Amino acid sequence: MGRGSGEAGRDGPARTVAREGTPHGEVALRRRGDVLELVVDGAFAMDTVDTSTEVALATDALRRHQAPARVLVGGLGLGFTARAVLDDPRVEQVDVVELAEPLVRWARQGLVPELAGLEGARCALHVADVADVLAGEGGPVGPWDVVLLDVDNGPDFLVHAANAGLYEEAGLAAAAAALAPGGVLVVWSSHVAPGLLAALRSVAGEDAVVEEDVLAVAREGRTFTYATYSLVRAGC
Numbered sequence: 001m002g003r004g005s006g007e008a009g010r011d012g013p014a015r016t017v018a019r020e021g022t023p024h025g026e027v028a029l030r031r032r033g034d035v036l037e038l039v040v041d042g043a044f045a046m047d048t049v050d051t052s053t054e055v056a057l058a059t060d061a062l063r064r065h066q067a068p069a070r071v072l073v074g075g076l077g078l079g080f081t082a083r084a085v086l087d088d089p090r091v092e093q094v095d096v097v098e099l100a101e102p103l104v105r106w107a108r109q110g111l112v113p114e115l116a117g118l119e120g121a122r123c124a125l126h127v128a129d130v131a132d133v134l135a136g137e138g139g140p141v142g143p144w145d146v147v148l149l150d151v152d153n154g155p156d157f158l159v160h161a162a163n164a165g166l167y168e169e170a171g172l173a174a175a176a177a178a179l180a181p182g183g184v185l186v187v188w189s190s191h192v193a194p195g196l197l198a199a200l201r202s203v204a205g206e207d208a209v210v211e212e213d214v215l216a217v218a219r220e221g222r223t224f225t226y227a228t229y230s231l232v233r234a235g236c
């Protein structure tokens, strides 16, 4: 199951604000009343009806670190995770890595208020595949104190099949290796994912702590069960 439905319980037709093809499929922003929707490769990716878990992804991770100076956010989306990171005054530098170049361009242009004004002295937007960045193959260079991954629905309902590796041992090991000592990695999922939890446990060193947090969100008359998966690296 993805996040929300993108349709139910909403008034009026959707108006396309912007759409553009990319090598990874079309990316589009749609407005339905006050709600902004992101569509990636023809699939509803997210909207602004309830962004509590996108925000919690950031705040829960930051709470687990004493001095989170450098943060990597994988997946710009509609910018809620990145903005929540920037709201923490302890954070000095945020690298947001986004696969869809038009989305970064629209954010820079301030096309919609939700994405406007993110980039600045403390925040850089990068167009790249976060898997490549974590593997050290271009883009911003770590280590980071906090790495947040919200690039897809989770391992069992992928929008981009190519993202599968990020939820498997090799991708998670690369993300854990990109952490500074004491660093925190958190992965968002639209569903409880036992395989992801097991993979994270298997890449965690002896002293790392791995946790699953299940997050229930009520919307459109239904309850969605999202989850985050965290790994906290041992400090120096």
Ligand SMILES: C[S@@+](CC[C@H](N)C(=O)[O-])C[C@H]1O[C@@H](n2cnc3c(N)ncnc32)[C@H](O)[C@@H]1O
Pocket (backbone or CB within 6 Å): 040, 045, 046, 054, 055, 074, 075, 076, 077, 078, 079, 080, 081, 082, 097, 098, 099, 100, 103, 128, 129, 130, 131, 150, 151, 152, 160, 163
């Ligand atoms: C669900 S949205 C992220 C939502 C975001 N947490 C927020 O608060 O708005 C997922 C984003 O990840 C991007 N994405 C997908 N695969 C990616 C990858 N491999 N590397 C970087 N970004 C990716 C998508 O284009 C989309 O913008």
